[in-house]
Amino acid sequence: MDIPPTVIAVRRLTKEFRHWGRRLLALDRVDLEVHRGEVFGLLGANGAGKTTLVKILLGLARPTAGDVLVRGSSPRRPGTRRRIGYLPEGHRFPGYLTGDASLRLFGRLAGVPEKALDARIPELLELVGLGERRRDRVGRYSKGMTQRLGLACALLDEPDLLFLDEPTDGVDPVGRRHIRDILLQTREHGTTIFINSHLLSEVERTCDRVAILHEGRLVRQGTVQDLTAPSRRFRLRLADGQSMLPERLAEDGWRVVTNNGHLEIEVADLEALNRLVDRLRADRRLIAEISPVRTALEDVFIEVVEGEEHSPGSLENGSRTGVHGPGGDR
Amino acid sequence: MKTWALIVDTWREALARYTLLGFLAVSSLFLLILTFALNLDIVDGALAAGTLFGKAFDLPGKGPAIDTVVVTGQSVFAGMLYVLGVFLAVFATGSQVPNLQHRGTVDLYVTRPIGRTHLLLGRFLGAATLVTANLLFLCGGVFVVISLKTHVWNARFLAASGLILTVFLSYLGFMYLIGVLTSSTPLSIMLPYALYLLSLPLAAHDRVAAAMDSRLAASTIHTLYWVFPKTAEIGRDLTTYVLGKATPAFVPLATTVMFGAACLAVAVVAFNRKNF
Ligand SMILES: Nc1ncnc2c1ncn2[C@@H]1O[C@H](COP(=O)(O)OP(=O)(O)OP(=O)(O)O)[C@@H](O)[C@H]1O
Ligand SMILES: [Mg+2]
Numbered sequence: 001m002d003i004p005p006t007v008i009a010v011r012r013l014t015k016e017f018r019h020w021g022r023r024l025l026a027l028d029r030v031d032l033e034v035h036r037g038e039v040f041g042l043l044g045a046n047g048a049g050k051t052t053l054v055k056i057l058l059g060l061a062r063p064t065a066g067d068v069l070v071r072g073s074s075p076r077r078p079g080t081r082r083r084i085g086y087l088p089e090g091h092r093f094p095g096y097l098t099g100d101a102s103l104r105l106f107g108r109l110a111g112v113p114e115k116a117l118d119a120r121i122p123e124l125l126e127l128v129g130l131g132e133r134r135r136d137r138v139g140r141y142s143k144g145m146t147q148r149l150g151l152a153c154a155l156l157d158e159p160d161l162l163f164l165d166e167p168t169d170g171v172d173p174v175g176r177r178h179i180r181d182i183l184l185q186t187r188e189h190g191t192t193i194f195i196n197s198h199l200l201s202e203v204e205r206t207c208d209r210v211a212i213l214h215e216g217r218l219v220r221q222g223t224v225q226d227l228t229a230p231s232r233r234f235r236l237r238l239a240d241g242q243s244m245l246p247e248r249l250a251e252d253g254w255r256v257v258t259n260n261g262h263l264e265i266e267v268a269d270l271e272a273l274n275r276l277v278d279r280l281r282a283d284r285r286l287i288a289e290i291s292p293v294r295t296a297l298e299d300v301f302i303e304v305v306e307g308e309e310h311s312p313g314s315l316e317n318g319s320r321t322g323v324h325g326p327g328g329d330r
Numbered sequence: 331m332k333t334w335a336l337i338v339d340t341w342r343e344a345l346a347r348y349t350l351l352g353f354l355a356v357s358s359l360f361l362l363i364l365t366f367a368l369n370l371d372i373v374d375g376a377l378a379a380g381t382l383f384g385k386a387f388d389l390p391g392k393g394p395a396i397d398t399v400v401v402t403g404q405s406v407f408a409g410m411l412y413v414l415g416v417f418l419a420v421f422a423t424g425s426q427v428p429n430l431q432h433r434g435t436v437d438l439y440v441t442r443p444i445g446r447t448h449l450l451l452g453r454f455l456g457a458a459t460l461v462t463a464n465l466l467f468l469c470g471g472v473f474v475v476i477s478l479k480t481h482v483w484n485a486r487f488l489a490a491s492g493l494i495l496t497v498f499l500s501y502l503g504f505m506y507l508i509g510v511l512t513s514s515t516p517l518s519i520m521l522p523y524a525l526y527l528l529s530l531p532l533a534a535h536d537r538v539a540a541a542m543d544s545r546l547a548a549s550t551i552h553t554l555y556w557v558f559p560k561t562a563e564i565g566r567d568l569t570t571y572v573l574g575k576a577t578p579a580f581v582p583l584a585t586t587v588m589f590g591a592a593c594l595a596v597a598v599v600a601f602n603r604k605n606f
Contacts, residue, residue, distance in 0.1 A: 088437035096346030108335035
């Protein structure tokens with residue numbers, strides 16, 4: 001399979017903030033690539049540097065060191081930002097504009113022709129569920145409504161690259177699903193999407209590839225599949241009425257935990273797993289299910305972030321076993 | 331189109347924040363007072379009697395030619411408008427750049443495919459059109475009221491509003507610089523006023539410098555004089571011009587414009603370099 005062209009290329013990107021002699025390293029030698037058509041999620045705790053990275057990718061801030069290329073050129077050049085949508089974190093539309101007028105202003109600044117705006121603005125406001133409030137002043141919108149307007153604004157230029165910084169911040173659950181649907185729909189048109197988030201379940205559902213940023217360093221990246229792929233942990237269920245005491249398995253050297261009626265077993269490799277099956281069958285136990293345990297992204301995230309304090313992170317993904325099964329225990 | 335959008339945006343903002351309305355209201359008040367306060371009886375092209383603010387003045391015999399009276403009055407008004415106009419205009423435009431640079435708002439503007447220079451200058455142009463319209467209303471209104479009442483049409487008075495506008499635009503350049511550097515509306519309003527006041531005594535820089543003890547202080551005074559807007563001189567030139575006595579001197583005007591242009595240029599550079 002050939003790799004689609006690189007849309008975002010970040011090499012050894014470092015950003016240091018200096019304030020009255022105090023220094024703060026917000027990004028530390030970050031390397032990153034995002035390819036066309038991908039939905040990329042950037043994860044990280046508060047203050048990890050996600051927003052800073054996006055701001056640099058949009059030319060809002062300048063890197064202290066390193067290279068940043070968006071579609072092959074510097075984001076500081078206005079031309080590079082054509083057909084890029086951006087939903088900033090905590091954005092504030094000028095309160096004196098109506099929803100309609102805001103989109104017109106920013107559409108015009110993006111160079112979208114007037115005719116196209118006439119057609120597109122009502123359509124977009126309808127899409128994000130603001131059709132009825134389009135003539136209200138933005139200053140009177142609720143938080144979630146402002147966020148929806150921001151999304152409409154980001155989509156105005158028919159972007160082929162979309163940056164979303166905490167897109168569902170302040171949006172109710174129905175609205176979140178709605179936003180997710182809009183994103184998936186946008187992606188159908190081949191738009192590359194870059195999402196900043198700490199809502200892991202959401203990222204897990206939307207993104208193809210994720211990276212985890214921790215204190216300015218990129219500590220993990222890979223597909224959601226890879227990151228959540230397990231593990232040498234398997235869930236094992238015996239047929240009804242049958243039981244196998246975990247203590248007995250533990251005596252034999254297996255690492256076992258019980259988890260509401262299932263056994264969860266950690267094995268070194270597939271060979272070991274099969275030895276376990278032999279052992280159970282020798283005891284004439286009836287096995288009903290064996291499945292690999294997928295770690296939720298949240299667990300990966302917490303593990304990585306906590307693990308970082310002890311050991312330097314590696315960019316390798318978790319090892320994969322050859323067994324596939326109906327994963328997911330979230 | 332982008333420039334147009336920025337100009338429209340400036341007007342919208344001024345309208346919504348009541349700065350435009352405030353400006354027009356104060357101007358209208360000024361015009362109304364003038365209309366009712368000024369009452370002149372003219373006999374044979376000469377001023378026979380009149381009232382100003384209800385105080386009658388009779389002029390025995392054949393009074394001064396009406397033209398002279400009107401033109402003198404206009405030159406006084408021009409001086410007043412020079413202060414009032416700039417004062418109001420600074421007030422009306424002080425929040426422009428700080429509002430633009432508001433966190434969360436600036437992100438929306440600056441990430442559009444438009445250069446930051448274009449963005450800032452577009453807003454500047456917007457402010458310039460706004461203030462031009464306001465000054466035209468104010469000065470034009472005074473001109474019309476006086477002219478209708480006296481039937482003396484002195485076009486120099488109108489031309490004087492061009493001078494007021496030029497001085498204001500220089501101050502606007504300075505305000506943009508303050509706005510870009512500090513993002514503070516109070517400072518963007520206070521510092522131009524301070525500059526205005528400071529630049530008045532500098533007109534007498536020769537005498538002030540002569541009174542200084544050290545040479546350093548003296549040359550500082552001279553330098554400040556040359557760098558800052560020549561507010562006092564232009565004001566003086568303005569009134570004599572309306573009187574029809576002289577055309578404004580070139581050097582004070584040119585250096586004032588240069589001050590504004592330099593401030594604006596630095597503001598543009600700083601805006602371009604800024605991290606948001
Ligand atoms: N303009 C600035 N000046 C100084 N420090 C800054 C500035 N912007 C960000 N920082 C610092 O850089 C670090 C990263 O901030 P950033 O906003 O990128 O975090 P984040 O990952 O987006 O966090 P969150 O999830 O809370 O949005 C923080 O420590 C923050 O305080
Ligand atoms: Mg952030």
